[in-house]
Amino acid sequence: MIWEVFRQEKTGQYHTHCGNVHASDREMAKQFAAIQHGRRKPTNSLWVVPREEIGEIDSEDVAFGGTTDKSYRWATAYNTTGRDASEVVESEDEQATAERQRGDD
């Protein structure tokens, strides 16, 4: 049985996928994962998840975020003036980055 492994480097961070292990049950999977994926890189916590329980939908199945213009839902579409609160500026920057990465602009 295959278990997918997600590693969190430090307290408070996200668990991100880092690999998998073969194991017959959850206990063994945790023990193997601790060595295989936690022995060198900084690790605070690991999640192990049975691979067969994972559902997947990919960009061939669905056009994530749509294919027509949806710029109305991005802060960058609005031309307001004056000094914005720092959290608004930060959000707009993050959105601009996401838009670029999506290839929307």
Next chain:
Amino acid sequence: MAASLENPDELDERERTALKTLLKRLADDEFVLAERYTEWQVRAPSLESDLALANNAQDELGHARLWYDVLGDVGLEERDLVYERDPGDFRHSTLVELPFEEGDWADAVLRSYLYDVAEDLRLEALVDSTHPKIADRVGKIRSEEEYHLEHAQNWLERLADGGEGRERLQDALDRLFPYAFTLFEPCAPPRGANEASGDEPRAVDPDVEDDIVDLGLRDATLEEMGEEWLSIVVPYLESLDLELPVDGRADDGADEFEFEVTEAMLPEERGRDGTHTDAWFDLYDEFTHTYRELERTETTRIMDKPE
């Protein structure tokens, strides 16, 4: 294939009327359906399904926006097409204007299914349109519609499985199916377009529908699309153990699927000819409320004009 209808200034009266009729039909359907879908926002069965239907509403509204925008080439702006338009001049099918009863999720998913199958066929028939802007925009729209159809079918299959869900779906089918036929009814041309204009309800001009196909704006007739639609939705609904409220099966066990739609199966109000249910006029008053209250003369744009 007919010559390209690219340059709006070179269109003759007949071509302009055909183009306007086709686009209003496309845009009005999407706009009004979206308007109804948004009623489910903050009212859907779960937070997740709320997000999903809101997505579909925005997609449809975005499609309406793209189709209305093509009409800009013949001098019609959003305010002429939506906010200052006579409600009797809208050409959407009455299927999309019916209000949802509170909690009637079966109606929402069934209506979506009936519409999305028709929409898929219609878009397919527009892929090679002689109007380049129409042909260009179809691709992006189609890829969003795929999710809608799958979403509707996933829900239908789950609801049809259970006792109450199946009953509610059957009720919705009894009510909606006659209105769904109007998806394939001919349009009255826009007001003032010619002698047989839409000033009077029912002033349907069959020539305009022929023109749409003859000019290559769309490459299937309403009849052809209607037949194909029936050959898809009827067996599918029957496979879910739902009963059609009308008996139109004419194939009698023959290999070829046949279904005959008679005049008597159609509802009184068909939308395409300018006749609408009372609910439409209420809806129109609501969505034009702010525009009128603030005495607006322009509609605000946030996005760039579509390419």
Next chain:
Amino acid sequence: MDLETAKERAGPREFSPADDLPEEYRKAATRMIEFHANSEIMGAYLERPFIRQAPSIDRKLAFSAKVQDEIGHGQLLYRAAESLGVKTREEMLDDLANGDGKFLNCFHYPMESWVETPMIAFFVDGAAMRRQATLRRTSWEPYAHAMDKVCFEEGFHVKHGEDILAELMSGSKKEQQLTQEAFEEWWPRIIQFFGPTDDKSTHHDFAASVGLKQQSNDQLRNAFLDQYIPKARKYGLEIPDEPRIRERDDGTYEVEEDDLDWDEFFTIAKNDYEPGLDQINGRKAAQEAVQWVRDTIEGDASAAGGHAPQAAD
């Protein structure tokens, strides 16, 4: 872990579902996050009619997207609350329907006209965003993670609200006047968004001591006024005479608390304010009307052998 240890360890994103936290912490965190989640839902409920009433297609799209985001935030937040193991999402939504769930004061007031929309979408969302930005450092990790996504999206909401305000205030005389009137009506409520001053706030001390809350009511209100008073003036809004707001020498503000209606505020806090009850009951009716769908789907899941969530979840 006992409460003293929790207080010692309390830091940004310090505690996760893997930690054995004291009941006091779990309950306080649940109350706080549930309140936040409920507010997202009731805010969305208040704004939904304006999807339909928006005066252009682009505005309609933006409003629909915004309401959709708020429901998405509710989804994230209920999950962050649920992960404390005190209440399930269903219990929280049922409590909200029954009038037991608490939510922000501003979302108890009815909103009837388009000119009011920026009062929520710009000022209230701006205030909420100020608070949310500080909560990215809350001690409950799932809450902090939810805040990452909420703050990412929220910039659109504030900009969208600000854009509507800018349009109204550069529109006809009538639009400007109606907007000013709406502002005068909403301004005291917006100031009360941050609750009473610190010395009168009941839950602050504990929430701060275990790192759930990062800034006090006064600090947040100050930061908000500092950013949004200049914005309001810039668009030509006149700040009402009451509540009296004095700018101190150090650039912070002092709000004359006695100029605000605290009876109304605490009536609202108990879910006893009549117009707010209409909104609670309206949403309740909507939730009950689709109960049959949840029953149908969940019935299927158990019949198909779907497993129940683990107790330690």
